[in-house]
Amino acid sequence: MTRIPLACYFILLLAPFAQPELTVAGDQPSDFTQPDFPAMGVPINNRVQADRPVHADLSRFADEAWILPVRSSHLSPGKIASRALNMPGLPPFFLVGDDPQSLTWLRQRAAELQELGAAGLAVEVADTEALARIRAAAPGITILPVNGNDIATRLQIERYPVLITATSLGQ
Template sequence: MKRIPTAYYFSLLLAAFAQSKQSVAEDQFGGFTRPHLQVARPPINNNLQPGRAMHTDLSTFADETWILPVRSSLLSPGQITSRALNMPGLRPFFLVGEDTQSLAWLRQRATELQEIGAAGLAVEVADTGALARIRAAAPSVTILPVNGNDIATRLQIEHYPVLITATSLEQ
């Protein structure tokens, strides 16, 4: 089975956070600009609270069964030591697995995770049933299956569940 690098999958996840700007096209021959370039994108909801992150559930756009099972050999369920981080601009995200500790952690923190706009990465998932159980523990939060080895190496972590923000790494 072909594996996609974690950085690529994570950048796909973060693409949902990017806001595109409408551009104006210029006609090469006439030198005039077209005031209205039709762009296919969803309507903008101006009723959102400012400063609150908006997430798109990417799982609704693609069949994820091709990536399962997901195994992250450098990560396992367990306790972590909280520590400060200095990663300005990083949007909150978390790592979980299909284990009972992760599911309990998700149920307990689901509201907080939604409020801060955290995206979830399921780093240990055996099948679609396990992914469904993980998502059911925090139904209002986007959770995608991703190999977490690259993140574990970069952040020097060995266990999950873990919440990573711009200023801290905590359980």
Template sequence: MKRIPLICYFILLLATFAQPELTVAEDQPSDFTRLHFQVARPPINNEIQPNRAMHADLSTFADEAWILPVRSSHLSPGQITSRALNMPGLRPFFLVGEDPQSLAWLRQRATELQEMGAAGLAVEVTDTEALARIRAAAPDITILPVNGNDVATRLQIEHYPVLITATSLEQ
């Protein structure tokens, strides 16, 4: 077995300290960089309670009419069998459509869904009026129109409405 001379270890140890220091060409940004590369920093709000559920109304940022209609060919309204999941860290979310069963389910569970901070995916929506009806059933919850085929395939589900949490899949 070959032995590495002690000098090699010493050189490797000193190599970490032999890095050249970075030099800054100019500490103050020029007028050009100031105009084109301004950094917008969000205000710091120290009153946010980390244990409280946070809701973001993403629907206000863009007109969603371009994405409609949304159809999820792997999903349809119907009954599901509840089962346990093991997905630590998964934030609760649910799948709904514009059908009467989904709207009734949303109205019935709106308070619970809001308290747990669940976000909604509207997986069957024909137009903006249908999306408005879905959102009206649970007005304080973010519900976005999204194709649900990938979620259905990954979680092996065929029907909605359904609530998905880190520990369970239920209706």
């Protein structure tokens, strides 16, 4: 089975935050492009408020069944000690699995995670039903299946669920 490099998932997770300006050779879009935008569902002059986190539902763009199951041999469910991080510019994200501890953690922290604009990485997922249970525990939050071994090694963690921000790592 072909695995997608972790960097590809981070690019997908960070894509909603890169919002380049559309350059138009005039004040208004030309008449021949105007009718196309509503048909494609592209909002015109609809800017996202800067103080509101952006959440993209990347799961609707591709069938993820081919990537499952996802197993992260360096990670397992359990408690972790919180610690400070110094990673300026890192967008918040979290690691979870399809275990009961992760699902409970997600339900309890869903509002906070949404407020932070955190994206989720499901590092232990058996099948599409398990991925659906994880996503149902935190509706409206992007959660993608990813092998978490590289992240575990780089951040020196062995347990999940965990929330990682630019300044801290903890449950």
